[in-house]
Amino acid sequence: MNDVERIAIPTPFQIGRVNCYAITRGSLTLIDPGPLTDDAYTELTDSLEGLGYATEDVDRVLITHPHIDHFGLADRIRNESEATICAHRDAVDVLADPTANFEREQAFFRPYLASVGVPEQLLETVVTLPESYNRFREPVAVDRALAEGDEIVLDETTTLEAIHTPGHAPASVCFLDRERQSAFTGDHVMADISPNPLLTLEPGTTDQRTRSLPDYLAALERIATEDVTTGYGGHRDIIPDIPNRVEEIVAHHDERSDRVSGLLADHGPMTPYKLMTLEFPDLPATETFAGMSEIIGHLDVLEDASRVEKVERDEQSTYELIDA
Ligand SMILES: [Zn+2]
Numbered sequence: 401m402n403d404v405e406r407i408a409i410p411t412p413f414q415i416g417r418v419n420c421y422a423i424t425r426g427s428l429t430l431i432d433p434g435p436l437t438d439d440a441y442t443e444l445t446d447s448l449e450g451l452g453y454a455t456e457d458v459d460r461v462l463i464t465h466p467h468i469d470h471f472g473l474a475d476r477i478r479n480e481s482e483a484t485i486c487a488h489r490d491a492v493d494v495l496a497d498p499t500a501n502f503e504r505e506q507a508f509f510r511p512y513l514a515s516v517g518v519p520e521q522l523l524e525t526v527v528t529l530p531e532s533y534n535r536f537r538e539p540v541a542v543d544r545a546l547a548e549g550d551e552i553v554l555d556e557t558t559t560l561e562a563i564h565t566p567g568h569a570p571a572s573v574c575f576l577d578r579e580r581q582s583a584f585t586g587d588h589v590m591a592d593i594s595p596n597p598l599l600t601l602e603p604g605t606t607d608q609r610t611r612s613l614p615d616y617l618a619a620l621e622r623i624a625t626e627d628v629t630t631g632y633g634g635h636r637d638i639i640p641d642i643p644n645r646v647e648e649i650v651a652h653h654d655e656r657s658d659r660v661s662g663l664l665a666d667h668g669p670m671t672p673y674k675l676m677t678l679e680f681p682d683l684p685a686t687e688t689f690a691g692m693s694e695i696i697g698h699l700d701v702l703e704d705a706s707r708v709e710k711v712e713r714d715e716q717s718t719y720e721l722i723d724a
């Protein structure tokens with residue numbers, strides 16, 4: 401199927417390369433153009449040239465989710481091509497002013513992280529570290545805001561259907577090609593890595609966090625019930641069997657939920673931060689937010705299953721096991 405080309409674009413981030421997909425059916429469609437760096441732009445344009453295209457030829461840009469490794473170049477490509485930019489409707493505000501969005505998150509997560517036990521001296525680092533990414537957050541105006549079930553017609557044989565898959569990001573969408581039983585899955589499903597259920601603000605609010613892992617697991621089940629096999633993920637190789645990969649990811653999370661519950665059984669009630677230091681003993685400060693997202697995600701899952709409860713003590717949230 402060489403009318404879908406995977407272009408692995410370099411990023412300056414720890415994740416390594418990000419996948420941009422060029423679909424050359426009908427006109428030229430790009431899914432996730434990559435980050436806002438000159439290196440990424442050069443590799444993208446070189447690869448397009450190899451396929452016989454220039455950036456002016458891009459007809460539409462689809463964004464799977466508003467993370468800087470995926471959307472950064474969207475505006476630059478639109479300036480050169482007048483391409484139509486499509487993203488989930490919950491991504492519209494985030495992309496319109498990514499820095500303001502980041503500042504809202506900072507304002508919420510500083511006190512929130514303190515309330516779940518992150519020590520004061522670490523808190524400042526955790527909350528301010530991502531400021532160094534501000535230069536990768538140029539605003540992008542979305543031309544077409546997508547909702548669940550919306551269709552993007554590429555040509556007479558190709559329609560992509562947007563499926564809302566919140567979890568890794570609230571505005572995550574997968575694009576299903578039912579005709580070919582395939583899906584462009586962004587960071588929702590990837591071949592050999594499991595995305596972090598990153599905590600973020602619930603779209604449209606300034607005082608409510610997402611329950612990212614329960615949302616993510618529900619959205620995983622959702623895509624596994626679709627009639628799709630091949631997955632074009634946001635990083636790494638193409639996924640040969642989506643339902644099979646979903647099973648592996650769910651098993652991985654079940655195991656970790658059991659481990660978190662086991663830690664509470666062994667050590668008694670504690671804060672999410674304390675749990676994180678036990679589950680990930682040598683985590684660098686740069687990874688604290690991801691680590692906390694993971695632990696709180698599992699506590700949310702255990703809470704939903706009535707296996708743990710949250711107890712407020714001395715202005716801090718601790719969690720304890722509910723006796724079965
Ligand atoms: Zn992402």
Ligand SMILES: [Zn+2]
Pocket residue numbers: 415418467469470587634635
């Ligand atoms: Zn990514």
